[in-house]
Amino acid sequence: MSLSGKRVALLIEDEYQILExxxxxLRLQEAxxxxxxxxxxxxxxxxxxxxxxxxxxxxxxEVSASDFDAVVIPGGFAPDNMRLxxxxxxxxKAAYESGKLVAAICHGGWMLASAxxxxxxxxxxxxxxxxxxxxxxxxxxxxxxxxxxxxxxSRTPVDLPDFGRAIVxxxxxx
Numbered sequence: 766m767s768l769s770g771k772r773v774a775l776l777i778e779d780e781y782q783i784l785e786x787x788x789x790x791l792r793l794q795e796a797x798x799x800x801x802x803x804x805x806x807x808x809x810x811x812x813x814x815x816x817x818x819x820x821x822x823x824x825x826x827e828v829s830a831s832d833f834d835a836v837v838i839p840g841g842f843a844p845d846n847m848r849l850x851x852x853x854x855x856x857x858k859a860a861y862e863s864g865k866l867v868a869a870i871c872h873g874g875w876m877l878a879s880a881x882x883x884x885x886x887x888x889x890x891x892x893x894x895x896x897x898x899x900x901x902x903x904x905x906x907x908x909x910x911x912x913x914x915x916x917x918x919s920r921t922p923v924d925l926p927d928f929g930r931a932i933v934x935x936x937x938x939x
Contacts, residue, residue, distance in 0.1 A: 768798035771936050774833045774860075776853060776876070777804050777821055782841030783813040784922040785870050789837050790819075792929040798936065803828055805850040814841050825852040830859035835936060840871020840891060840921075847876055854879045861915065866939065868917040868932050870924070874898050877916065887913040889920050 773793050777786060793800050804811055806824025813819070830836070836857055838844060847853045858880035861867045869877050874890035875897060877883045884902030889911045898905055909924040910917065910931045917935060919928035 768793065768796040768933065768936050771798045771834045771939075772832060773798045773800045773936075774803045774828065774836045774856070775800055776825075776836065776838050776843075776847060776856075777802050777811045777819050778843040778846040778850075778853075779811050780814050780842035780846060781811065781819070781839045782843075782871060782922065783815050783817050784925060785839035785841060785873075786813060786819055786843075788922075788925045789839065789868075789870075789929060789932065793837070793932065796933045796936075801828070801833075803853075803856070805847065805853055807850075811843070825850060825856045828856065830856055830863055830865060833860065833865065834939065835866035835868065835932065836860045837932065838867070838869040838873035838876045840869075840873045842872065844869075844872045844875040848879050857882065864915055866915050866917065866932070866935055868919075868928070870919040870928050871921055874903075874918055877901075877918070878903070882916055886916050887911050888916070889918045891921055
């Protein structure tokens, strides 16, 4: 498997879930993708819930969906912080609407809902966001990973191997 030439945006904000940020980052790099960490632009480095930092390569306002083949959204409380920044939502929305892969785990589905990427889609995530996904027009399913068109979602850190594999498989086919 080789993702050489594929560019992936990993969104980041404070209070990201450490495994949900670092596992996709390292897994996609290992597969050969060029992974760029994209923050809100409020700072240069963002702390996980466990206070582990992740440096941002750029702010969402400095990049475009056309720069990437995929956008990955980790969970934790970071997606709630991301939703405070319209440029982050706009990046996800533009990627989704242009048919690029958007992938989210755990609370990351909040960003998909804000970007209009859940409507008419089967979605999974951390159970407390179920009502938000349904209110945004998504159909909730409780499975380790769900692929529906150009949207991949997953529940929690225990599902990260399935989530990572689904993203790599999708990008290899794309």
